[in-house]
Amino acid sequence: xxGRAGMDILETDVLIIGGGFAGCWAALRAADxxxxxxxxxxxxxxxxxxxxxxxxxxxxxxxxxxxxxxxxEFVVRGGYMCDQRWTYQLLERQRERxxxxxxxxxxxxxxxxxSIRRFASRGMVNVRGxxxxxxxxxxxxxxxxxxxxxxxxxxxxxxxxxxxxGEWPTRTGIAGAVGFDVYTGRFVVIKAxxxxxxxxxxxxxxxxRVDNDCGDGAAMAFRAGGxxxxxxxxxxxTFNVLMKKFDFPSYNVAxxxxxxxxxxxxxxxxxxxxxxxxxxxxxxxVVAAFAKEIIDGRGPVYVxxxxxxxxxxxxxxxxxxxxxxxxxxxxxxxxxxxxxIEPTWGLWASGRSGLQIDLGARTNLCGLLAAGSxxxxxxxxxxxxxxxxxxxxxxxxxxxGETAATESRQSQHPVISRDVLMMLQEQxxxxxxxxxxxxxxxxxxxxxxxxxxSVVNGMILNxxxxxxxxxxxxxxxxxxxxxxxxxxxxLVKLHEARNVATCSGVVYRCALxxxxxxxxFFREDFPLADPTWFCWHGATLAADGxxxxxxxGFPTEGIRFAPQLPDAGGLGPIGAIVRGEHEALVHA
Amino acid sequence: MSEPADGKLAINYxxxxxxxxCVLACPVDVIRMDAATAKPAIAYxxxxxxxxxxxxxxPTHSISLSHDISNSRRYSTYDEFGLDITWxx
Ligand SMILES: Cc1cc2nc3c(=O)[nH]c(=O)nc-3n(C[C@H](O)[C@H](O)[C@H](O)COP(=O)(O)OP(=O)(O)OC[C@H]3O[C@@H](n4cnc5c(N)ncnc54)[C@H](O)[C@@H]3O)c2cc1C
Ligand code: SF4
Ligand code: SF4
Numbered sequence: 131x132x133g134r135a136g137m138d139i140l141e142t143d144v145l146i147i148g149g150g151f152a153g154c155w156a157a158l159r160a161a162d163x164x165x166x167x168x169x170x171x172x173x174x175x176x177x178x179x180x181x182x183x184x185x186x187x188x189x190x191x192x193x194x195x196x197x198x199x200x201x202x203e204f205v206v207r208g209g210y211m212c213d214q215r216w217t218y219q220l221l222e223r224q225r226e227r228x229x230x231x232x233x234x235x236x237x238x239x240x241x242x243x244x245s246i247r248r249f250a251s252r253g254m255v256n257v258r259g260x261x262x263x264x265x266x267x268x269x270x271x272x273x274x275x276x277x278x279x280x281x282x283x284x285x286x287x288x289x290x291x292x293x294x295x296g297e298w299p300t301r302t303g304i305a306g307a308v309g310f311d312v313y314t315g316r317f318v319v320i321k322a323x324x325x326x327x328x329x330x331x332x333x334x335x336x337x338x339r340v341d342n343d344c345g346d347g348a349a350m351a352f353r354a355g356g357x358x359x360x361x362x363x364x365x366x367x368t369f370n371v372l373m374k375k376f377d378f379p380s381y382n383v384a385x386x387x388x389x390x391x392x393x394x395x396x397x398x399x400x401x402x403x404x405x406x407x408x409x410x411x412x413x414x415x416v417v418a419a420f421a422k423e424i425i426d427g428r429g430p431v432y433v434x435x436x437x438x439x440x441x442x443x444x445x446x447x448x449x450x451x452x453x454x455x456x457x458x459x460x461x462x463x464x465x466x467x468x469x470x471i472e473p474t475w476g477l478w479a480s481g482r483s484g485l486q487i488d489l490g491a492r493t494n495l496c497g498l499l500a501a502g503s504x505x506x507x508x509x510x511x512x513x514x515x516x517x518x519x520x521x522x523x524x525x526x527x528x529x530x531g532e533t534a535a536t537e538s539r540q541s542q543h544p545v546i547s548r549d550v551l552m553m554l555q556e557q558x559x560x561x562x563x564x565x566x567x568x569x570x571x572x573x574x575x576x577x578x579x580x581x582x583x584s585v586v587n588g589m590i591l592n593x594x595x596x597x598x599x600x601x602x603x604x605x606x607x608x609x610x611x612x613x614x615x616x617x618x619x620x621l622v623k624l625h626e627a628r629n630v631a632t633c634s635g636v637v638y639r640c641a642l643x644x645x646x647x648x649x650x651f652f653r654e655d656f657p658l659a660d661p662t663w664f665c666w667h668g669a670t671l672a673a674d675g676x677x678x679x680x681x682x683g684f685p686t687e688g689i690r691f692a693p694q695l696p697d698a699g700g701l702g703p704i705g706a707i708v709r710g711e712h713e714a715l716v717h718a
Numbered sequence: 719m720s721e722p723a724d725g726k727l728a729i730n731y732x733x734x735x736x737x738x739x740c741v742l743a744c745p746v747d748v749i750r751m752d753a754a755t756a757k758p759a760i761a762y763x764x765x766x767x768x769x770x771x772x773x774x775x776x777p778t779h780s781i782s783l784s785h786d787i788s789n790s791r792r793y794s795t796y797d798e799f800g801l802d803i804t805w806x807x
Pocket of ligand 3: 729733734735736737738739740741757758775776777778779780781
């Protein structure tokens with residue numbers, strides 16, 4: 131529908147923001163339930179986001195597996211910091227989604243007898259994963275959605291959620307979203323009875339080769355009053371930089387095939403830190419071990435691919451046509467040379483933090499649902515094993531689509547005032563008309579990324595450091611308010627910088643609020659675990675602009691695995707590793 | 719800091735048919751269709767994240783990428799600690 135000059139106004143039952151795995155599965159399910167569906171993406175659905183770029187490992191429970199054993203491993207490794215009902219929902223529903231892939235003909239790595247080739251997922255002993263081709267899966271999802279008549283709007287950058295009362299934070303709920311066409315600059319209002327955010331991970335631009343995932347959805351929801359949980363657990367990383375300059379293709383895939391890490395002395399150092407799972411340990415433990423090796427003068431660290439099985443080389447050849455850097459002559463032959471590798475450490479959510487959702491994927495805000503890596507994955511708690519993030523995307527997307535379609539039948543579109551829409555349009559497009567400023571969008575992203583420059587520094591936090599980090603995010607937000615966007619492409623990057631700064635600000639505030647250390651979160655000024663922090667840690671924006679923290683206990687009714695909590699006053703795993711007291715971990 | 723990616727991404731206009739698949743494929747809007755030439759143009763090289771999606775989707779193999787992390791805002795721990803990364807023989 132054509133609105134006033136320069137504005138399109140559309141209506142839909144269900145609006146989905148972000149078309150990765152989570153958004154696509156939501157669209158599919160909502161369309162199956164006969165809702166009108168609009169799926170928007172700042173890029174082209176099926177060629178965007180972490181889903182397309184992912185390594186293609188997903189948790190693979192089959193009908194013959196005893197899910198109790200799998201659920202227990204998720205719950206225990208996640209420090210019991212989860213909702214065990216979600217754990218079972220994840221595993222049961224993932225079985226069905228794998229059958230969809232098989233039915234659609236998505237290529238899955240198989241054994242000689244034709245059965246699915248399964249392997250222990252990184253981080254796990256009992257839980258199995260499989261290898262499939264994510265790019266083919268994404269293309270197939272787009273086909274399935276289109277076939278069901280859902281509307282896809284590509285290259286639409288969403289700038290803000292629409293609130294029913296025109297207030298941020300809202301007291302009533304969410305009524306859709308607004309944004310602009312990246313090519314034409316046309317401002318678009320999408321009124322929706324139910325809105326699903328599935329905008330992907332909270333991450334900085336320029337560190338993970340998934341530069342579209344800047345936490346846009348988390349930032350927008352936060353501004354509208356959405357409750358983010360466990361944001362200090364956003365800190366994470368993976369080994370993805372080869373020879374200081376190339377992108378290493380999927381650490382998870384490499385270690386599933388037997389890749390090792392060795393230090394400059396040729397020692398397989400993970401034997402010291404996790405003799406059972408070695409390089410397949412929790413990523414945070416492996417990154418901490420890397421930091422320890424460097425601090426103690428045993429660096430650099432090399433990835434040793436001399437022992438991988440043959441299927442590794444065929445699996446990575448299929449990830450893209452160029453076949454990965456390892457198969458080119460840009461690097462010494464990896465079949466005979468260990469190659470220097472290093473990790474990143476910083477904002478890298480993958481389900482350990484984000485918008486909290488219930489079993490039906492509803493957030494705390496009426497009308498707003500969330501799915502995928504913008505949401506907290508309450509099935510696995512603080513631990514993301516290889517394959518569980520994409521399993522969670524499918525299942526949370528599926529439930530979000532189902533809830534949204536069902537609830538939209540009983541609701542109406544609220545009336546939004548013309549003034550509010552004009553104000554949102556002005557906010558979205560104003561940077562195009564400003565005079566040039568000292569800081570460009572690129573400068574702001576550079577300032578933010580500098581916060582995660584040092585892996586060693588970034589793993590070991592304290593109040594001073596966090597306060598300085600917070601100051602930078604505030605300075606970026608301030609500078610961004612005056613920055614000019616030279617064109618629409620630059621305008622996208624400017625909004626993204628604001629969203630990264632908003633999310634990282636919440637992360638650093640939550641980290642300051644948490645006066646203990648556990649799992650991958652380590653503060654040297656509070657190095658010990660404190661049992662009063664065994665809870666969800668919420669952060670919400672109040673009307674006066676302050677961040678309000680809360681703590682909520684985990685469900686205790688009818689849970690299968692009673693929490694076995696670490697000793698009060700114990701040193702967290704990162705602290706233990708960097709202080710050289712990991713003997714305790716080895717024997718735990 | 720973020721570096722321009724000029725030269726790291728190249729399109730062979732001799733073989734390119736102008737089908738536009740690379741424009742669709744690019745997640746970060748590096749490639750735009752040039753209306754005048756009806757061929758894709760590398761409009762925002764600095765933002766190329768070297769993800770290979772355009773290269774993979776090009777039916778005529780007209781795109782080449784140099785593999786270097788062109789837009790990198792990554793920093794090397796090895797530079798920070800002054801470590802030589804050659805494998806000790
Ligand atoms: C390199 C890499 C390898 C990985 N390997 C694995 C693996 O092997 N197994 C596994 O389980 N997990 C893996 N993960 C994690 C997993 O890929 C992600 O958790 C998952 O794909 C997230 O899916 P999603 O749908 O939540 O988000 P995404 O797939 O990131 O999709 C989000 C979409 O939202 C769009 N969007 C964002 N903001 C806006 C906005 N403002 N307006 C409009 N659109 C917007 C983006 O363009 C994007 O298309 C990997 C991640 C990476 C980065
Ligand atoms: S490599 Fe990726 S980011 Fe670079 S131009 Fe191609 S599709 Fe775009
Ligand atoms: S995909 Fe290849 S052939 Fe098509 S426009 Fe791009 S470069 Fe040209």
